[in-house]
Amino acid sequence: RCALLGRRPQLLVSARLWPQPLPAAGSVPSAGGEMSFFFRAASRPRSSQQDLVRSIKDSLLALDTKTGAKALEDVEKNIFTLRETLSGDGEVEPNQDHVLQIALEICKEGVLSLFVQNLPSLGWEGRKDLAHCWCILLRQKVDESHCCVQYIENHVDLLDFLVVCYKNLEVALNCGNMLRECIKYPSLAKYILESNSFELFFQYVELPNFDIASDALNTFKVNPVLLIWYLW
Template identity: 80%
Template sequence: MSFFFRMASRLRPSTPEEVVRSIKDSFLALHTRNHTKALEEVEKNISSLRLMLSGDGEVEPNEEQVLQITLEICKEDLLSLFVQNLPSLGWGARKDMVHCWCILFRQKVDESYCCVQYIENNHLELLDFLVGCYKNLDVALNCGNMLRECIKYPTLAKYILESGSFELFFEYVELPNFDIASDALNTFKDLLTKHETVVAEFLSSHYEQFFELYTRLLSSTNYVTRRQAVKFLSEFLLEAPNAQIMKRFIVEVRFLNIMINLLKDSSKNIRICAFHVFKVFVANPNKPRCIIEVLLDNRRELLKLLQNLPASKGEDDLDEERDIIIQEIEKLA
């Protein structure tokens, strides 16, 4: 056992109740006395909590104690204090806090995740707070990690999708700060791909609203946004639970025109991802006349674009699929 861990064990409270009470008192003191001194105490307590939850590399954490601490944290509303005070903490303490958050959310009692239940039971506003933190340069990446931990659970992902906060991601993915925009894209992707049934239900009930916003990403002047948007689309639209959404999507001329424009993109990766969506328009055996007319009007250009479609490493079926789609376009009348 390391010297630091032994000393920390002697100095900190010994029971889960005492540990949590000490942490809570230090957070509450941030607003009642000398801020600098109180902040030092909070950060020291968070560091100690991390040691208790994950050990020090030599000593493994006591699983029963970790579970008891988790239950006490939920009982004492400490998760709310964690979230609300995150912007006040220093860089190292925020990192420790995120680490603790992820461990706490994985604790399970009788098939139920304690922290997930805490959020579900009248604390869903914490998810909105975390989403809003993408506007805060200092804590955006920390909150992104915390959000993605929450999104692993379908009920929490469902809440974010259906809340007004979800629309903010269409702004966040194009923020000028590359690191924050990339992190927001990762969270956005998880929301759309982690839980197929939840996403299918959301898209069914918010079809027009969602795709009106999403088409802006597909036409973005930002290369990263455009590339990731078409990549995500080719992933979640073709999932089996989204079959009805796909059928609705592929009979709309506005979406076909967007895919045709993306087939002309200067990026090889964008062209390949666009092809995987475009091919569904062409392969649809029940194409409406308006779709056929667009394909006929652009036939010569489309055949040239498809013939020049670059090979993609790891996509052995791409050439075969491309040839089938070319044949389908050639025989249109």
């Protein structure tokens, strides 16, 4: 494995495994390319798509200040509405223009960070819906660029967080699903491959929990470079 990258992998220190605090939602993006997406339609009237994203953001932020089932119910209801908007409800097909607008608004408002940060707080259905939405959002292209992938490139701690969360049995499979979508994109796969947290996968594939070990191995198979590194 060392020969593949021409360097020795660094030893992991447990204190470095947990990612740094996630950026504050709605913080100003650090890259000019990302900025061009977010402010293109700044002068347009508020749309129902913007209202949906704002409701999702507000309900996720409220999890930090509210307690009880009501706050969680609001989050999961909003995420379910997002899922139906992105993928349709079985009778009505999604409006692609609305889907693209939602993807841009979610990046602008920092909701992708809130998704990852609050994933462990959700119930089983909520986590499943969130992972489903995550995969759809990453595939959205505006002017030949994947805006959500760009967002993650500028907030790579999200990838570290997802890798470390494999240790949490309740969310491991959801994290695996989200990571597999991420590493389909070369820039995100490159970051995972070169990060310290990548070495954790060699522990995960040997876990006694068959489901998690198999899921971690499946993550390698999504990207040939990762698989070669694993088999080297």
